[in-house]
Amino acid sequence: MKKQKTLIFHPLLPFLLLLQIFGVASNAQPNRLSTNFYRNICPNVESLVRAAVETKFRQTFVTAPATLRLFFHDCFVRGCDASILLASPNGKAEKDHPDNLSLAGDGFDTVIKAKSAVDSIAQCRNKVSCADILALAARDAVNLAGGPFYPVELGRRDGRISTIAGVQRKIPGPGFSLNHLISMFSRHKLHLTDLIALSGAHTIGFSHCGRFSHRIYNFSRSSSIDPTLNMAYAMQLRQTCPKNVDPRIAINMDPTTFNTFDNAYYKNLIEGKGLFTSDQELFTDARSRATVNLFASNSAAFGDAFAQAMIKLGRIGVLTGKKGEIRIDCSKPN
Structure with a gap:
């Protein structure tokens, strides 16, 4: 008769297996972002x-x-x-x-x-x-x-x-179409709602005249002013940025509450006061208009969406663990 093999059970085996599992998890932790990453390194x-x-x-x-x-x-x-x-x-x-x-x-x-x-x-x-x-x-x-x-x-x-x-071609431009923006953001796993929410950062932004002057002067053969612009706002922009002015002159992107991070940006879009083509198109395009209306009427909805979009933005292409370094001087590699 064939001799049966005897299986020996080691009393420490379960512990060793758990140690191995948690050891792997422990080694993997530095490769992931977490809100308490510096808890034991720099708690404050x-x-x-x-x-x-x-x-x-x-x-x-x-x-x-x-x-x-x-x-x-x-x-x-x-x-x-x-x-x-x-x-x-x-x-x-x-x-x-x-x-x-x-x-x-x-x-x-x-x-x-x-x-x-x-x-x-x-x-x-x-x-x-x-x-x-x-x-x-x-x-x-x-x-x-x-x-x-x-x-x-x-x-x-x-x-x-x-x-x-x-x-090159990685930073959204003021004249980009919504299709272009959707394609650019989707490469970073950011969806249309994220795009619209992050655009709300323009509520405290500023821009130089050269970035939008084409919308208020010689826009097309049929119209010198972009027809999607509020006419009174366009005239105001012309006063701030007359022809041949230094294109580096800066103005606030939100003409109403420029010193407050709020949802006025979306209210401005509804009134035709989006400074960039890429801003105003968020309202003129049916795909994004409903979200613009929501954020304009509900500041909490905008705040929540912006926060979630910023968290997702912060995950793009991060280096963790043994990749990269911690610079001694932020302006130069170690």
Whole structure:
């Protein structure tokens, strides 16, 4: 008769298996973003960043739109890796691209100040990435301006690469059609509602005359003014931006409550007061009009949608775990 094999059960086997499972999970954790990533590394990171942003915000309101736009421009190019902060000695970094030259210096300064505040604490020094500091600063800037407060997922690491060529066709332009915008946002797993909500950031933004002057002068053979523009608003824009004026002159994108992060942007679209073609098309296009109407009539719905869209935006192309680095100086690789 064939001898039967004896199976030996080791009393520690279940424990070893659990240890192995949780060990894998533990090793995998740094590769994921989480709201409590710095709990044991720099537990006060959020309050440190908040205090720095608040100080900067009290000095100039431009802190809010500048920091928010900086975060968006960073995430849409190489992912949220703070590559927008890198400087190049020969002017070949992301920040040197024409689409980024209008980024306000106050956004960069906000991150520098917040980084300095975090690194002033010995436990935190060089432990928090510039990418995470930018994500936190953007949230705090929005909230200080009257917008929603939302949880920021952390654990990003900083990229080492920043090239001017990498920006090409990755930043939404003021003349983009809704089809173009939908295609661009969908590549980052952002849907139409996210697109409409994130466009609401223009409620505290500003723009230069050269970005929209074609809509108020020589728009077409049949009309010198874009017919989707409110005529009174178009005349107001002409006064602010007359022909041959310095195209770098800046005006507020929200002509009503430009110093408050609110839903006035959508109310303006309904009245034909969207500054960019890409803004106004959100109302003229039937696919997005219902959401514009919802956000215009319900500020809570806009706030919730914006918060969710910002969380999703912050996940784009992140570097985690052993990828990337934590920069000592946000403007240059280690």
